Structure formats: C-alpha cells, structure tokens
Amino acid sequence: MFLKPDYNLKSIYEVDFDELERIGIHAILLDLDSTIMASKSGVYTDETYSWLKNASDRFFIAVVSNNKNEEYISKVTKISDFPLLFRAGKPGTRLVRAFLDDYNISPKDCVLIGDRPLTDILCGKLLGCKTILVDSITADKESKLVRFVRKLERLSIRK
Ligand SMILES: [Mg+2]
Numbered sequence: 139m140f141l142k143p144d145y146n147l148k149s150i151y152e153v154d155f156d157e158l159e160r161i162g163i164h165a166i167l168l169d170l171d172s173t174i175m176a177s178k179s180g181v182y183t184d185e186t187y188s189w190l191k192n193a194s195d196r197f198f199i200a201v202v203s204n205n206k207n208e209e210y211i212s213k214v215t216k217i218s219d220f221p222l223l224f225r226a227g228k229p230g231t232r233l234v235r236a237f238l239d240d241y242n243i244s245p246k247d248c249v250l251i252g253d254r255p256l257t258d259i260l261c262g263k264l265l266g267c268k269t270i271l272v273d274s275i276t277a278d279k280e281s282k283l284v285r286f287v288r289k290l291e292r293l294s295i296r297k
Pocket of ligand 1: 169170171172173252253254
C-alpha cells in the first residue's frame with residue numbers, strides 16, 4: 139500500500155545505520171515532536187543526544203517539523219547543532235524539497251523518519267525518500283485517547 143513505510147520500528151534507537159548506508163542513504167530527515175523529542179518538551183534526553191551525535195557522525199541529519207510555535211522553535215534551535223526546518227508543511231513537499239536543495243541533497247539519498255503516517259511518511263513517499271515509521275518516543279506515557287488515535291491512523295497503512 140502507498141503509505142506503507144519502508145521500515146516500521148519501535149523508536150529511532152532501532153534504526154540500523156549500517157543498513158541505511160548499505161542502501162545508499164546519505165541523509166536522515168527527522169520529524170521532531172514525538173519522534174526525537176517528547177511533544178512540546180523542548181529538550182532532548184541524554185539518550186537522544188547521543189543517538190543524534192552518532193547519526194551525525196555518519197550522515198547529514200536535519201529536522202523537518204511542522205511546528206509553528208515561535209517560543210518552542212527558539213528553544214529547540216538553541217539546543218540543536220544541525221539544520222532545522224520548521225513550518226515544513228508536511229505532507230506537502232515544496233518546502234522540504236527547497237530545504238534539501240539548499241544543502242545539495244537529493245531526496246533519493248534521504249530517509250525520512252517520523253511518527254505520523256499521514257504527514258511524515260506521506261511526505262517522504264511523495265519526495266521519493268526512504269521512510270521509517272516509529273512509535274511515539276513517549277508511547278508508554280501517552281494517554282489512552284492519543285494511543286487510540288495513533289492506532290486509527292496506522293490502520294491506513296495496513297496492507
Ligand atoms: Mg511527530
């Protein structure tokens with residue numbers, strides 16, 4: 139099915155960097171909220187920091203987020219030492235494509251990692267990236283309602 143991600147993982151920590159290199163990936167595009175940061179927290183955990191460091195040793199990494207909140211954006215910008223695209227308009231591809239162009243990166247060399255099929259995975263597919271769907275980084279702490287909505291959204295990617 140079109141929205142089926144190339145990989146479906148529990149979290150970013152399960153991403154196999156060797157495998158990504160083997161399939162020709164040079165850049166990792168990361169959704170922010172719930173993918174690498176607890177939603178609205180504005181902080182990375184130590185574990186996430188070291189994952190980001192390891193990833194950036196081997197790949198170009200960048201955040202592509204639909205977030206529009208100025209205060210949050212400035213908080214995240216201060217603690218991130220890699221490129222960030224906010225107000226990305228996913229699943230639209232125009233702004234992400236222009237962002238990649240600025241860094242001379244071709245979408246086919248990218249993997250897009252996110253927690254939302256209808257925004258992240260769809261955007262990656264439309265761009266021609268590889269895609270990885272992850273569970274929310276705080277899945278164990280989410281309310282029943284949020285988990286229910288996530289389940290519904292995932293029904294759309296069943297084969
Ligand atoms: Mg997200």
